[in-house]
Amino acid sequence: MIKVSVLGYGTVGSGVVEIIRENADIITRRAGEEIQVKSVLDLRDFPDDPIQNIIVHDFEEIRKDEEVQIVVETMGGLHPAYEFVKASLESGKSVCTSNKALVADYGPELLEIAQKHNVNFLFEASVGGGIPIIRPLKISLAPDEIMEISGILNGTTNYILTEMTEKGSDFDSVLKEAQDKGYAEKDPTADIEGFDACRKIAILTSLAYGKQLNFEDIYTEGITKITDRDIVYAKKLGAKIKIFGSSKKIGDKVSAMVAPKLITGEHPLYSVDGVFNAILVKGNMVGDVMFYGQGAGKLATASAVVSDVIEEAKHVNVNMRTLWDYEQLDLMPLDEVSFRFFVRVKRGQEIASAVEKAFGHVTPVEAGFTDEFGFVTEKITEKAYEEAAGQVEVINKIRFDS
């Protein structure tokens, strides 16, 4: 029997306990051994929940418990999650986590500690919720040089953009509705400003190249500037607006960004709507591979955590190499990255001349607004765009995914 301790009895942690209990037969068959939750760490008590019998308030009890071979970390946040995970690994316990902040910040260090102690640090649930992506990227795509990763990595923002597209509503009212439905947090900043997607693309990109990409170095733009007018233009262009976390190999460097992008019908992620997430990976041999599913939610995310627990149960005291060094990934400066830009400007003779002077001849995109028009640039660098845009008053710009 493999004994597990769960740190944090919140949404995901309680989902982990539920799955291990509900699917016990299947899990035992597949793991080759029974898996039992021996203790749950939480500061709170849960008097009406059978879990109360195994609630522990002091992490030290778990750290010292030699029967516990696997620690599940579902507390979230950096501290004390980092300290607890580190101490668990150093005590010879493997750790399975859903904590993207922890993985993005401390991935290489925790993997190194795990290797040193012949245990594992696993984090399938940290990106894409229930979608298998970490393990496929590490193992299934191992023969391939990864050329590109494009992910709809945040369900809240995908839901908001989908609703704006389908109902023509404005950002604020859709956000409010999403909050009422529980699809968006009371403080939605991490989602709508792209910070959540940023940590996820940092993790995927670091794993793809085996080097550290700091999330702070990734240009990150949320969806708060997207208005109902942008949606009208997008339809006019036969496109949808989706926010991507993406990275791309360009020569010896890698570009990475989080930003809303325009995509047209041929794009494999065009029909990924609502709260769903999807990740497209291009390998130099395998071509395009896409993974789709629920990017969040109690049981979907918990299922990913438990898949790590089962995998770990089959690899007790065997470190499964994960390539992710401290060495910094060579990031291409944003200035040098190229896109086609969709640009909106005010209407007027002077502005039209200024646009032509700055961007060259452009074909106006008309979406029925008397006070403004749009246009699409050639593929130009961010630097060239900024220089040209400095000469006209831009209402908003959105990149085409290219």
Next chain:
Amino acid sequence: MIKVSVLGYGTVGSGVVEIIRENADIITRRAGEEIQVKSVLDLRDFPDDPIQNIIVHDFEEIRKDEEVQIVVETMGGLHPAYEFVKASLESGKSVCTSNKALVADYGPELLEIAQKHNVNFLFEASVGGGIPIIRPLKISLAPDEIMEISGILNGTTNYILTEMTEKGSDFDSVLKEAQDKGYAEKDPTADIEGFDACRKIAILTSLAYGKQLNFEDIYTEGITKITDRDIVYAKKLGAKIKIFGSSKKIGDKVSAMVAPKLITGEHPLYSVDGVFNAILVKGNMVGDVMFYGQGAGKLATASAVVSDVIEEAKHVNVNMRTLWDYEQLDLMPLDEVSFRFFVRVKRGQEIASAVEKAFGHVTPVEAGFTDEFGFVTEKITEKAYEEAAGQVEVINKIRFDS
């Protein structure tokens, strides 16, 4: 260094050699060791190919070569592939194969032999070409009871149906064009009659439940009866016709079939067109997960084989449990499985009365044909459908995916 022998220097086999050579640096980093192709078995010679230096014509040379730790089987067909794979495993060599016929027929036996000899029998490339599906099903979805698998598992038929849909062409001319383009074999039987998809869904279903599902027991219907008129009706119904290999848990039994189905825009596989494949898996915890990519092709399939080679290189002399017993899966008789059926019949007062008598009141689906009309049944069992259909002369019927 890990030494590999490749059996069969055809499309996939030469792709494996190419990837191991071209992506050598990446593969060495990820496997933790250099991987080298030591010998290639083929009856032919390849005088203009550097491979000629390591061509072997006698399998015994490879079997006896103690340096060879991994055998890649890309010969296809059942014999001598079966004998060579079995002998390789018995000689303590792990085997990675792309051969779906071999896996569907001999999966449990070869897995058992592998386990006995502490080696592995791996077959990621046998289903879905470059799409990671075998490993995600075994590992990532291990916490879940699998409720349903629906796969567009054959690129040739998906291409044909897509072309018929987009161009309104008839089956024969699209098949001919597909053959000219190399998307269909000269003898296309295995693809268009659904035999290829049948073996693939047999493998996926066996793995999902850990018991043997014989492909011969799966009701299999190809796409040869689909006409351009069916496509016109499908459009009228807001649907596309796609051929699925599918299986579904119903109580304690599992239903399985290969057949063309009508799917509408909300279906996650609706936009999977052309030669692409996709597989939707429903878990009882994780919900819907979908995998998409190139289901065939030299380098895509070879990439899947090489992912197995790398995985094996990290598990030398460690058997990775794969649950797939000899025990037969409890298959639900076709008669008891229920669908909504789209049915086409000739026009005429007598026929209309016969339809009403047999199927009850139905709303006609008109697609502009003066000599026939269609209708959609309630959800009824196959048995009920057959009984009713026996009373009217049916031109064609297509199931809705449900």
